Amino acid sequence: MNNAYQIAEEVQQEGHFPVMLPEVLETLNPKAGGVYLDGTFGGGGYSRALLRSAPCTVHAIDRDPDAIRRGQPLVAASEGRLHLHQGTFSAMKELVGHLGPFDGIVLDLGVSSFQLDQEKRGFSFRHDGPLDMRMSTDGLSAADIVNGEKEEALADILYHYGEERRSRRVARAIVDARQSGPIQTTGQLAEIIRRAVPKERPNFDPATRSFQAIRIAVNNELGELERTLGAAPDLLAPGGVFCIVTFHSLEDRMTKRALARLAGRMAGPSRHTPLSMQQSEAPEFALLHTRPRTPAEKELQLNPRSRSARLRALRRLPAHGASS
Structure with missing residues (x-):
């Protein structure tokens, strides 16, 4: 797509910084009359670029009611080509499955810059705000997990979701600190972690991995991704593309394995595997890049x-169409 970089620059000049936008546009290659799904609307950057790339229709999902409200001016300006749906992208079959099949589906698994930059959302340790981290407005908050989980459970969250090698030390520091009263702000939590974990290198805050882990737990992000990797490919039209931008090694490994399996690129079965259990059908999908x-x-x-x-x-x- 020749004008992918030009469109990306125009969108960025308007204050939106959707990650890898030129590469996403080149990968999806929007066409006139196509129907596309932006599973993570956020600030509307991908949706805006898709609408500019071709006279197409875009359906967009976001679990954050603030994002849906922010997107209304773009809906009004789209002349009926953009439709917003509130909910989790893992529920895309229920939310928009009847509106497909889709010529392209895109997911950006990062936290929206709007959420990161709002102190009241409690995603970032760079701003002192309430310890929340919820992408929606319901369910357990980060404060509930930090103040309510047992030490062992906290250590598991930090280790598995944040790959924090000193997870037990951080969990012990959190449990000790909350004996004096609940941990209520991002600033409090960040300082507790910084005291427990030595600084490894310049420009890397010791609280980074722990904050990431708690955010993933609050929003059940890996569970959401697992369900989506099973649902999204079924909604593609023949020739349609499913495009995912990941930011975390766990997300990327899950995505890599799921897409490879769909494309028939997993390791072959053992010669001891019964023939009845060996997959013989040609794959319905192909990887765009290895x-x-x-x-x-x-x-x-x-x-x-x-x-x-x-x-x-x-x-x-x-040769394959979307399943009903």
């Missing part, structure tokens, strides 16, 4: 948050 795409150097300079982004994509082969 290795993930990464952000361009220019983007890394403009948007340092994109440094861990990885883009993977899957195409439904033309």
